[in-house]
Amino acid sequence: MSFSSEVKNEMLKVSDSARHCKIALLAAFINFCGFYDSANDRLILIAENTAVIERTVGLIEELLGFRAEILPFEGRRGIRLEDKTVVDKLINITMGGRRGYDIPPIDPLVVSSVCCKRAYLRGAFICSGSVSDPSKQYHLEFTNSGYEHAEALKNLISSFGIDAKIIMRKKHYVVYIKEGEQIVDMLNIMSAHRALLEFENLRVVKDLRNNLNRIVNCETANINKVVSAGVRQVEAIEYIQKTVGLGHLSENLRQMAKIRLEYPDLSMKELGEKLDPPVGKSGVNHRLKKLCLIAENLKGDQ
Ligand SMILES: [Zn+2]
Known part of the structure; x- marks a missing residue:
């Protein structure tokens, strides 16, 4: 019915x-x-x-x-x-x-x-x-x-x-x-009080499902953000590599650049653990930003 x-x-x-x-x-x-x-x-x-x-x-x-x-x-x-x-x-x-x-x-x-x-x-x-x-x-x-x-x-x-x-x-x-x-x-x-209760129950289930979808979509968006930041960093490092070479960088930055090229999909935290000695998330962030800045400056020089 x-x-x-x-x-x-x-x-x-x-x-x-x-x-x-x-x-x-x-x-x-x-x-x-x-x-x-x-x-x-x-x-x-x-x-x-x-x-x-x-x-x-x-x-x-x-x-x-x-x-x-x-x-x-x-x-x-x-x-x-x-x-x-x-x-x-x-x-x-x-x-x-x-x-x-x-x-x-x-x-x-x-x-x-x-x-x-x-x-x-x-x-x-x-x-x-x-x-x-x-x-x-x-x-x-x-x-x-x-x-x-x-x-x-x-x-x-x-x-x-x-x-x-x-x-x-x-x-x-x-x-x-x-x-x-x-x-x-x-x-x-x-x-229609009984129908009202049934309506409310189904409505709660539906809203819950919508909320779950929203959370899943949000997490997917975060993954996209990580990927696109990684792509941008790899591009910057490759640009440095083919213009002045990675040897031009300080030891810290050179190690960071190599790890990033090797692992383009890793998060900041995971990248930090690969470094020797390991560095925290903010340290990794700082180094990657510096690499991007160097690439920007090199592009500006041309
Ligand atoms: Zn009446």
Whole structure:
């Protein structure tokens, strides 16, 4: 099962005790899984996940005392509400009585409390949301068919201090969040607590792996630094050799030059151990710098 499906299954099990939260959840189901068929004055809700439709039927029964029949809709499941009293009541409580919209805007009264905002976002996610497996990437999104609806959803999310963005994808407006920390907050708001813990665990593993990669890259960079310094020193010594000859150097420097030519890949510390008598890292550094300086001066003389 995908991470997204796990999250949705967990959310479907959350039960709201307050009537206002039940209305907010139902409003989200109607807005995201349903539409108002204005020609026939009826409400239709369709979902791929039968559990969503079962939950909708349950909510309508609790709120209005009306039991809707679940019907097949081209391989999916849905309900068709045609009873005028039921349709009127539903439009009143979930859309502030506003008809005439295929996709109704979010009624501000329905999401006036924080608890109801959370229930609405949970419902919207169950119908139209998805979240990537955090071991792959950080991405949570809601698909909206209208821009105004996407904008309203984005504002609802930002009321929790979360920075969502909107992009257009294949005629849909997608409200998305890309930051790991904010996805965790969002899962918390939508009451997906088990998914949140799993997300956090995978996120820790991923960050740890990234840190290890960074350390490995850093060590590789250090190796490159040693190699390139060695190459530069060898070039300098060879230049001295072919111009004035190593015999021109003091005993200390001549010995240093010969060892460096022999071992171009060794670190300063290792080079120091090869010298007779052995010299510390800073002594080696000093001698190599002097050799480079001599080469520079010789080049300057020409
Ligand atoms: Zn509420």
